[in-house]
Amino acid sequence: MLDPQSDDAQLDGSIPDVVAGTEFRAARDFLLDHRDDYDTAYRDFRWPKLETFNWAVDWFDGVLVVERPDQTALWLVEEDGSETKRSFAEMSSTAKQVAAWLRAQGVRRYDRILLMLGNQVELWEVMLAAVRIGAVVIPASTLLGPDDLRDRIERGRVDHVVARSADAAKFADIEGGWTHVAVGEPVQGWLAYDKAYEFGGDEAIEGRSRGDDPMLLYFTSGTTARPKLVGHTHSSYPIGHLSTMYWQGLRPGDVHLNISSPGWAKHAWSNVFAPWNAGATVLVVNQARFNAKALLDAVVRCGVTTFCAPPTVWRLLIQADLGAWTVPFRECVAAGEPLNPEVIEQVRAAWGITVRDGYGQTETTAQIGNPPGQPLKLGSMGRPLPGYRIVLADVLTGERVPDGAEGEICLDLGGEAAGDGSAERPVSLMKGYLDDDEHTAHAMRDGLYHTGDVAFRDADGYITYVGRTDDVFKASDYRISPFELESALIEHDAVVEAAVVPAPDPVRLAVVKAYVVLAEGHRPGPEMARELLRFARGRLAPYQRVRRIEFAELPKTISGKIRRVELRGQENSREGRGAHEYWEEDFPELKS
Template structure:
């Protein structure tokens, strides 16, 4: 047997093993007990997802749409699996010809355009290491990513190339769009007819470097391998409930891990169509029309989008959606109820991190307990560890058992050995999130360990209080933080963003405080409220750490703001 034949045989074996794992989960999509008990991660010495999996799909279903993007003006851009495979080969060869080598790091800063997916597949083929980044980064952020990421190549839109002057001169620079002096023109890759690199990457070779969104600290650099995301997102595919032939719409911005989760690996593992509605400003009515017009079957959106959607008339649209998913932050039960009443579909919540794939989720066909994230997903063993005793209990920090470590777990934080050792201590990967587990094994999110606080010696979960707040019709979003108090140490204070049609007032503050008083135990009572915008990361997560610091400073200085109220301002009813 020639070396080429040996490689071909090896590729066939790898493809078969991956398919068996994929097909097992698809076959048991509504049989959680069997899927969780019997699923085993496939293990490979060598693996290249573009060659070993995507190419196989391109041969089997060449005419199926791999990617469809609908623009606001109605323009539709679509690529079949065969077209996407061919374009990614051209991109891989073209970049290699330009000097890209296996292991080189490529900063990819693009919006939801076809070249984003072509570039990602091309980089995988070429053995390059991708650093996806959002177009919302500041110039300082870009410089930090290029320096700390050790970037060798940059792929970005022609309109943004000026931002790289002086910080990417050493890089291979690719402009998507109009020609730019001293930059390669991405469209030229379509004329490439040279050799195609098919790099035989080791399973443990680096594939992705993700900068975390940094809600409490400087962004960390999360390192994933050729298998941890491509293979690991079989768990995400199972949680979403994806099947071959599905049309999957996920609302997520490029550059964040969730975009790779649900706009690349999970749907393409399933052989589904990645569907995008490319809007500049979210409009609930337009999104609902798109869901109806294009036959979307599976839909995933963050809680912020779901909260905006329920302010529209959901019952007025006839959707073909089979699965509704929420991720990013815990979803409030009130939103789940409204969608269920309108569409007869239960939104299923789930949990994961940039450092992993989906770890915990409410899976298809299973009972959904409102407020719960669900149960551990196939391939994960989850322990809740009491932070004060390090004992496993029904309440504690969400942690993943490392004996053995599951395939989807990151390799570690790049260039931060001490930080990696800390989160991997004691035979577990520690997520930094706190939860509780009930007698049926369902896990309910409590909050970031940094966000949970004590008031009068009681532990307070901000999320639990925020879930009650958002049930009030005037509340669109809320964040609860501790407000220093001389008697109770701290009391819960709510920062509230009002829904459309409502204005800040003393009367409304009193009404919301009374509503919370009626729906919360006395020790959880929200005692202060302020109408204000919520600080967020560029990925949309609330920066409670900033609110905590601001609140402590205001209390310390005696500062008051126009739309801030204390329960002492109101007479007890």
């Protein structure tokens, strides 16, 4: 599935492919020119299909460095006030030197590099260098422990590791013949990354990268099962993130701030490909612990024009007095999980800016979203983005469902499923799951790519998220979407986060239970439980009634997604109540 093709052309990989760069630019410019004209952009956009394409050489070096050599490409702001800036020309020069040094250490085309760094300059240097060489990067979070790393090295068949010196000890008991490269203080037995800056050799790239050559290998965040290995190519992510650029509303020269941790797909989405596709500056504000005031102070000082953050961050931001900052934002977006309408309303009231929701997966780029300048419907993720043909299919039969009915979000791959014959396989879709033909075939059955997410579409084409196929459940024979109930709960000032799952019940088989995280200054107890049960009751239909509440921290993946599957398992195996759990029956006045 991810095996590279033979390189029979053997073109010089260090010379930009003018045709590839021109076709990519034409597609990009079309979306920039129609950023406020969704109908035209969606109808007429076509993915460029390039036989050969190396984003680092053909786009970063061949266009950005030529046209924007002195513009800041990367801007890192640290908690102590120090800053690091690199221009496009400086990033290119250093990445070439790093590529040459890595080649000298044995890194070759198609080799796999586990990259485990924080938000530091070396992360972007290695990414650009690896793309130049044609090596395959496996991003890894610095939060991973030895067992997770062993799994990634073994299943990912890793050839080289580039990691922070502080994390070197995590690899001590992991066997294998992989190269060890430490970034930071010297580590015994590891190559010192700093030596790359002293290297004067030629990188001697082996050949031109083909568009369908492997480039990235992601481990999914595993909210319901063991992480799968998602394979992306030199086309699917660099070219595919044109849709992400369009959704975010990025323009050349923007200063783009994205809150995301390295190691996960969203970091590549909005800290690498989408902003640099647009010719924007990537800004990172490093914080060991989230601090809304410090973040917003940096936003104002650095002149951030476009901002992207996950719903968790937005929910924390609205706890602050947003009106105290005159922010320079032109565009604000959210992705990772659905954005609650209450958050959108509060940000709009404070700043006069509408936070635009979007949807995508590790397996794809941004599929659905609210692009700039388009009407927004609260609670909706938006409409299909250029290059994507969205089908909502019955979870059991696979047949298309009518507007208003719930169905699984699927991508039309063409063929018989295309209907009018206009659809084709999106360039932005993963090549497949590594060494897992069964999961790949299942995900791409019946001429569709199946996301595993459920939604419904209204008559205007707007798509509203319902939940994961595994998260939606029945209570008293009614179908329950956790997201809708969670959105109602976080409208209360005391609630920062909520997760809704079914709890076993002898009469109804299952009732709605909410796990709740309280805002600072609020304490768990019967009075708070009574207040939240009453509050939710006033905002939800009778069949959606929250009947149990437990105050507790929410289990999450390393990437920050709530693991409802863990909460469901806890409910099914639990005997008795949790330490801070309250039932509707505890409050007779709520029983009517």
